[in-house]
Amino acid sequence: MxxxxxxxxxxxxxxxxxxxxxxxxxxxxxxxxxxxxxxxxxxxxxxxxxxxxxxxxxxxxxxxxxxxxxxxxxxxxxxxxxxxxxxxxxxxxxxxxxxxxxxxxxxxxxxxxxxxxxxxxxxxxxxxxxxxxxxxxxxxxxxxxxxxxxxxxxxxxxxxxxxxxxxxxxxxxxxxxxxxMGMPPLLTATTGMDAMSHALESYTGSRGSVFTDTLCLKAIELIAANLRQAFANGENLAARQNLLNASCMAGMAFTNTQNALAHALAMTIGGRYHLPHGLLCAFIMPWVMEYNLLADPDKFVNIARALGENTDGLPRMEAARLAVKGIRGLLGDLGISCRLSDYDVPRHEIPTLAHEAVGTQQRLVSNNPRKVNVDDVVTILEANF
Ligand SMILES: [Fe+2]
CATH class of the missing domain: 3.40.50.1970 (Rossmann fold)
Incomplete structure (x- = not known):
């Protein structure tokens, strides 16, 4: 123990x-x-x-x-x-x-x-x-x-x-x-997805505990159930309260675990291209989930369920992949593209970004559930350019 x-x-x-x-x-x-x-x-x-x-x-x-x-x-x-x-x-x-x-x-x-x-x-x-x-x-x-x-x-x-x-x-x-209440829809979406990425990275990361896992799953569930509503109508006070509580729960979790590869990439790309942190976490998250899925499929099944996906009767891997589908569906509803090329990051910068993410963000990369090296990050960025 x-x-x-x-x-x-x-x-x-x-x-x-x-x-x-x-x-x-x-x-x-x-x-x-x-x-x-x-x-x-x-x-x-x-x-x-x-x-x-x-x-x-x-x-x-x-x-x-x-x-x-x-x-x-x-x-x-x-x-x-x-x-x-x-x-x-x-x-x-x-x-x-x-x-x-x-x-x-x-x-x-x-x-x-x-x-x-x-x-x-x-x-x-x-x-x-x-x-x-x-x-x-x-x-x-x-x-x-x-x-x-x-x-x-x-x-x-x-x-x-x-x-x-x-x-x-x-x-x-x-x-x-x-x-x-006054946050405009895009800021509501990107900050909400930042909180979602904290819950996802803390939950799937290698340093989770029963305390952090419990907070993360509840945060994922609350964000999935309320972010569309707050995006569509910023005056929905109940949705705002649920998102604020969820964001706090995800923060409580990741302060004990750290985030992982999605945040390492967000820090690296954000440092060079000054894109909002929440937006970066939002569009990077599905790339990293796809890469990490093999490391702990059971946790991804739990994520899929927390996102409201129906996993009944599905084989484990199929159910696990619904977690990525659920996040991509949420991003689609919020109008957030998941293609790196849509954010004015030049393709020739990919090797530099990969080196920097792996080399300078060890605090985050070391919590990633799947081992990752520079070549892996190049492959992830190329596949999602
Ligand atoms: Fe963050």
């Missing part, structure tokens, strides 16, 4: 209107001065005002840094840290998608560690806990609110780099689906 370790954020508060608890949570964590880290889109959508009003009503002194951009570069962290140094917050609040939450997590840690930031790239390199963090997602995708991972873009090397440390775990995550 092996020992299984499951770690997660300090707590999750979920439900319609749960954002009203943010002031109480910040005070519970000992805060009087709080820094909210977000982006200008969240500000113009009125969500920042919603949160700061609750905080001020709780008698907290509030400062805001709203300079987060998609695929945040290391320089953004520096700018945020300068703002944090002036604000001297006792609690940091991350409000937004994965970018805002990731920068909030790493900024809180840098407030209590000497740095520089580059010293912490990699796994378990942050010496001490940071300032307590509360995270409020406004998309249902990254699961960053409960993960111990921060992903940044290194502009010099044109690669995405990960910082993994339990000191990045938030003390509290607040899941209020009303904050995700």
């Amino acid at each position: 092996t020992t299984e370790i499951f770690k997660s954020a300090g707590g999750v508060i979920s439900g319609v209107g749960s954002v009203e608890t943010v002031g109480r949570e910040a005070r519970r964590l000992g805060g009087r001065k709080v820094l909210v880290i977000t982006d200008r889109g969240i500000k113009s959508a009125g969500l920042l005002e919603t949160v700061t009003a609750v905080l001020r009503a709780s008698d907290l002194r509030v400062r805001v840094f709203d300079g987060i951009e998609p695929n945040p570069e290391t320089g953004v962290v520096q700018a945020c840290l300068e703002a944090a140094d002036k604000a001297k917050p006792e609690v940091v609040i991350g409000l937004g998608g994965g970018s805002a939450m990731d920068v909030a997590k790493v900024t809180a840690v840098l407030l209590a560690n000497p740095g520089p930031l580059t010293d912490y790239f990699g796994i378990d390199r942050i010496p001490a806990p940071g300032v307590p963090v509360v995270l409020i997602p406004t998309t249902a995708g990254t699961g960053s609110e409960v993960t111990n991972i921060c992903v940044l873009t290194d502009p010099k090397r044109r690669v995405k780099v990960g910082i993994v440390s339990d000191h990045l775990l938030a003390r509290c995550a607040i899941l209020d689906p009303t904050l995700t």
Whole structure:
């Protein structure tokens, strides 16, 4: 019997209107001065005002840094840290998608560690806990609110780099689906497929446990049963809530397992071509599922069932292949092409991308259920170009 370790954020508060608890949570964590880290889109959508009003009503002194951009570069962290140094917050609040939450997590840690930031790239390199963090997602995708991972873009090397440390775990995550209602259909689709890819990669990966497997299967089921509806009608609050809960469950799982080959490819292609992370995960996922299927057909049968496919009476391999069919069908309904050539990635770059994915993303590749080398990745990319 092996020992299984499951770690997660300090707590999750979920439900319609749960954002009203943010002031109480910040005070519970000992805060009087709080820094909210977000982006200008969240500000113009009125969500920042919603949160700061609750905080001020709780008698907290509030400062805001709203300079987060998609695929945040290391320089953004520096700018945020300068703002944090002036604000001297006792609690940091991350409000937004994965970018805002990731920068909030790493900024809180840098407030209590000497740095520089580059010293912490990699796994378990942050010496001490940071300032307590509360995270409020406004998309249902990254699961960053409960993960111990921060992903940044290194502009010099044109690669995405990960910082993994339990000191990045938030003390509290607040899941209020009303904050995700304004997401347009394409963002709903790509962030939802990011969450789906976390659940799929964590479930089929080699580091799964009974805890992570259970969360992953439920997340797959919830996303499959709700993503089309939220894409078709963003005001479907029940679908939004199910997707937000599913995204969080998938995040709880993969923070304990890491993702796998689909994320290694998404990180590599995303670092060079600046495509949205969720979109990359979406169109890469079926390629990787097809490749991985032989490694654990039984798990793919379970995925097919969670996706709502009818596997009754089918031979095992036929049932397993319905998992890939189910994901391709979902992507088709969401209008997402699975051909690499549709994303302006030149064919001659395939060998370089394959080398980089296998060579620099070992944290992810090592969790892939099927062994994979550079030639395998070239074959996968060529077959799906
Ligand atoms: Fe992801």
